[in-house]
Amino acid sequence: MPLHDEHKPLLANRTFDSDEEEADFDSTEKVHIVGVDDADSEDWTKTPPFSWKKLWLFTGPGFLMSIAFLDPGNLEGDLQAGAIAGYSLLWLLFWATAMGLLIQLLSARLGVATGRHLAELCRDEYPKWARLLLWVMAELALIGSDIQEVIGSAIAIKILSNGAVPLWGGVVITACDCFVFLFLENFGVRKLEAVFAVLIATMAMSFAWMFVDTKPNGVELLLAAFYGTDIASSIGLANAGQYLEEKYGGGLLPILYIWAIGLLAAGQSSTLTGTYAGQFIMGGFLNLRLKKWVRALITRSFAIVPTMIVALAFESSDDSLDVLNEWLNVLQSVQIPFALIPLLCLVSNEEIMGVFKIGTVLKMVSWLVAALLMLINGYLLLEFFSSEVNGWLFVSLVSVFTAAYVAFIIYLVSRGITFSNCLGFLHSKGSTNSGN
Template identity: 35%
Template sequence: MSIAYLDPGNIESDLQSGASAGFRLIWVLLLGHVLGLLLQRLCARLGVVAGQHTAEVAYHYYAKWPRWILWIMVEFAIIGSDMQEVIGTAIALYLLSNKAIPLWAGVLITICDTFTFLFLDKYGFRKFEFFFCFLITIMALTFGYEFVISAPAASDVAKGSFFPWCKDCDMDQILQAVSVIGAVIMPHNFYLHAALVKSRKIDRSKKEKVVEANKYFLIESGIALACSFFINLFVVSVFGNGMYNKSNSDIREVCLSGNNEMPDFYRNAFDNSTDDATSDIYHGGIFLGCTFGVAALYIWAIGILASGQSSTMTGTYAGQFVMEGFLQIRISRWKRILITRSLAILPTILVTIFSQGVDHITGLNDLLNCIQLFQMPFAIIPVLTFTASKFVMKEFAISRWEKVFYLFAAAVIITINYFFLFEYIDENYNSGIGWAIFGLIILFYSIFVIYLSHYCFVAMGFYQQSTSGKFSKIFPPPNESAFDAPWLLNDAIEDGSSTNKAIDAWKF
């Protein structure tokens, strides 16, 4: 679960955050992790209490066509995330081989490495988790090394972390702050986490065991996200300390004059312009190599490689659970990998072949982060709906104040989505055709968000679900019999009462 907060898209967003705003946006990163923890807590509780993960509950809760649309939207999020992982891995191999492995070859290699790591799954889920921990450790050591040699001022890092303000920030820096939230909180992770908790053996027939499991899953998630926050913090601090207020010509001068043992083809990666320094995974590695020696370049690339490899498997598991839940079909994992990785690789390899070099492929990350933001409501709203529903959660449904808080958070995120999409279209596709397409997308997007929000408000008790008439055909009530609370049924059996009465007692 924590790997989704450390994929190459997140790392690049951290890099750009530091390069564009210095240390001033670290608090946004911290806020994103705190909000992420609270939302992940809901996902874990759903899996523990309902015994079903988010996609499985959605299968019973929504009508057929909305359910299919929701599945497609989540698949888009997974494919977008997978493309970032492919790009990150290809660039890491490109740097480690000193350009001997071209980008298109690196993209193709990612097909093979996924299947190579897949065999570890045969040795048990715990051993696979250990392998994930190993990759996280590599990221902590590599990015931590860059943090140590960069030596940013501790006072500046602390101030940026705990003072929620961005004095004199321009629009680009505000958009960067929005991008940080979009990169950190991944939509498909909400579906993944609720499914992962099912790998733990929980006696759901006893209420106290469910309470205990919820507590320890919260602690586990907190530790995991604390680790991912510090790794992200390392990246923001390194580039906030080194690239903030630097132009391309400034860094080019360092590359040409320094005794850093950098190959000549890296020394000319930055042009001689006075524009803000180019900040992406590729140029970030070259900056580190020019500033601290070529070893820093290779260590950076190893960290990016670990990030890409670990998040690849995260996307694979999320895709499998989503497909099994929404479609109620089971497909072998290697087939699932072949499908999602092919969908991610095809557009990526086309860009690598027909583009003019690494500069263009790294620019894809901005578009992919935008896609992640666009899909966010399709993960947050269902999770809030299910965890607020007494049909699903029984006495573990979220409280009134939690409903208010999470609704406010969801409203803020959705508003940010509209703002970010408007700015992105205005900057990149500012034409009549572009705005016409954008208008149609927003129309259908808004209709579907309203549809999902209706069920969320009903689950929270704001008004009753209609069970008759034309309105009920558009919003059919959920299949209540699909949700159980085994500890209540167990108590009912011991008391000699009927199962149906035990369930009926918890209806609205």
């Protein structure tokens, strides 16, 4: 279907990473805006009827998005929060999930309306130095997340092999998922989404099996098993399954292995997602025209090399891995503004979004959420560094980094506000001239 005139500019700047990708787009992947490009004869003033078929088209990407809440890093964080604080932090988990849903909806809106992803749009909207800095921050966030995911998979493989495969061996096995990703991608995105659905179902069945197998009574259920125990302060991915095994035993299959299967599914699904995200980050920010397998190897190496170093360094120390996980969570927290602020600026930009730009109320709520997230993370980082950072040299480095960090955030916010004001002025000027 031909694209309507008011939406053609949204796709005019689309770029491709290879000639094959452009050819595929031309032949099979024309961007379709639901409710806009269905048929020229439709009444565009009316909301199209609900369609299960259209909903199903968006279900696959939803599976990929759900991995963000199920990766090994989050599993460990949830275990530790429950073991130490019981139910007292559930309100925080609820609101964090709600805010995450809002951000995901804005990301989906940006992609559907423009046919492009955040990295591509940032490449066009920001000067080169800012674009490169945003790319570095995105890569650091990806590396931090990938280390957690790969280590989680390696721990699961070590458990399932009864310790025969060391941690570094599990990292090597997990690193091969980039080839699995490339193989599956040849069969189309829908097949890749189906694999994610299978892995998520495996997680669900594993953890449900654990719940049924342990048969916790009501009191134990209200206590989330680790809360108030001696192990509460040191619970992690490596010892959680062993503790459950010792406390509850197991039926046909020991709980330790059920835990490991669920953990492996979580790790593999999230590492595949990381490989997928790495393609968009590098290709979008740098506009590299490389073969997919070359780009996958490069982006995978960014995460696998530091992960291998971590695996060799912490092979025999589970407690150190837990401390490392805390530092990795800090690393990812500080990267949030560098994706969130550009996203909010772009979805508020009428020149980019056209009629799909967010309204005043949603804009205010979104910026309020962004400010709240940055304030919470700032407070947590201040508390974390005040207890962990010692020595004048380290303190000086952290202070310099903090100053540069805050300055870049201010630049991103001010650029978005300035551009929005200029656009509003030009719009009002044009309206005045047409009235005259």
